[in-house]
Amino acid sequence: MTIRSNFDQYAEAETGEQFTKQNSKLLKIELSEGGVQTKRGSMVAYQGDVKFENKGSGGLGKMIKKAATGEGADMMHATGSGELFVADDAKDVQILFLENDSISVNGANILAFNDSIQWDIKRLSGGGAAGMMAGGLYNMQLSGTGYVAITTDGPPVMLNVASAPTFGDAQAVVMWSGGVQMQLKTDTTGGLKSMVRGGTGELYQMAFGGQGFILVQPSEGKPQFGGGGESGGGGLLGQVLGG
Numbered sequence: 001m002t003i004r005s006n007f008d009q010y011a012e013a014e015t016g017e018q019f020t021k022q023n024s025k026l027l028k029i030e031l032s033e034g035g036v037q038t039k040r041g042s043m044v045a046y047q048g049d050v051k052f053e054n055k056g057s058g059g060l061g062k063m064i065k066k067a068a069t070g071e072g073a074d075m076m077h078a079t080g081s082g083e084l085f086v087a088d089d090a091k092d093v094q095i096l097f098l099e100n101d102s103i104s105v106n107g108a109n110i111l112a113f114n115d116s117i118q119w120d121i122k123r124l125s126g127g128g129a130a131g132m133m134a135g136g137l138y139n140m141q142l143s144g145t146g147y148v149a150i151t152t153d154g155p156p157v158m159l160n161v162a163s164a165p166t167f168g169d170a171q172a173v174v175m176w177s178g179g180v181q182m183q184l185k186t187d188t189t190g191g192l193k194s195m196v197r198g199g200t201g202e203l204y205q206m207a208f209g210g211q212g213f214i215l216v217q218p219s220e221g222k223p224q225f226g227g228g229g230e231s232g233g234g235g236l237l238g239q240v241l242g243g
Contacts, residue, residue, distance in 0.1 A: 019095050019112070019147040027086050027093045027149050029112060035079040036147075038086050038112040048082025077115075086112055091151035094215070102143035104182075105150055105175035114146030124184060137170070137184065137204075150175060153219035161208040170204040171220040177212035 013022050018033035029036055031050060040054070054076060078084050087093070088111055096103065098117065113119075124137040142148055152174055159166055161180055176182060185205050208214055 018114075019149055021093055021095060022085070024092050024155075025087055025090045027095070027111060029078070029084045029086065031078060031080045031082055031084055035077060035115045036084070036112050037075040037115065037117075038078055038084070039088060039110060040074040040076050042086040042088050042111060043076070043078075043084065044087050045085040046082055048080065050078060050080040050082040050084055053077040053079075086149075088151045091153055092155055094150050094152055094156065096148045096150070097146070098142065098148060099145050101145075102141060102178040103148070103175050104139045104141050104180075105148075106173075107140045109150045109152065109174050110140065110142075111149040111151050113142060113148040114144075116146040117142050117144045117148060119143075124182065143178075150215075152215070152217040154217055156215045156217045158213050158215055160213050162211050166208040166214065168206045168208065168214060168216055169220055170206055172216050172218070173206055174215045174217050176208065176214040179210050180208055180212040180214065181210040183207045183209075 010023075013020055013028070018030045020028045020030075022028050026044070029038075031048075043052075093111060104122065107121075119140055119142045121138055122141045124139055156174060159168075161176075170184070183206075185207055
């Protein structure tokens with residue numbers, strides 16, 4: 001048995017697509033198909049001709065929004081004719097293709113997207129006390145046509161919000177598709193006790209309706225809003241290059 005044969009199961013995957021998962025944790029991007037925005041620090045390796053440009057928060061307007069809200073993502077612009085490999089702290093990678101569509105996603109979960117995708121920071125709506133208490137909760141909206149790669153802390157579940165009344169923990173909901181309406185609400189089952197973990201333990205809940213789906217990760221370990229500006233955990237070289 002040769003050394004090479006020991007690692008055949010880890011051989012680079014070729015699909016002909018621009019975004020290809022090499023395994024559940026690692027994404028390969030074919031830059032010959034066009035430039036991409038990648039989370040700063042997410043690059044773990046690349047082959048061939050790849051150029052990186054620090055895009056920061058995506059312009060002055062978005063930089064101001066990010067500073068004011070804590071939401072958003074520090075991105076690197078990658079172009080060239082090579083192959084770029086990105087990851088984020090060994091989280092699971094999920095690939096979507098938007099076709100003149102939009103999604104709302106937590107900035108901390110964004111890994112990469114095509115240059116053709118536009119993004120902005122949007123305030124999450126809420127009614128009554130929930131809207132007042134959660135006035136600092138924001139999300140990123142991505143729209144257009146192209147690939148988007150996000151990460152989840154473990155394998156997620158996709159729920160069709162049109163099939164039944166759907167609710168989610170604000171720390172576990174990663175994204176929702178266009179056509180979905182969301183309203184924030186407070187935990188009324190436990191009253192004020194919820195604020196000291198005596199009710200359901202979830203102070204903010206998200207109520208969904210409309211047509212489309214939400215993606216929920218099996219983790220509530222870290223707040224899923226207001227922390228999108230953190231650098232990714234791809235690798236040391238990625239951190240040095242910011243890519």
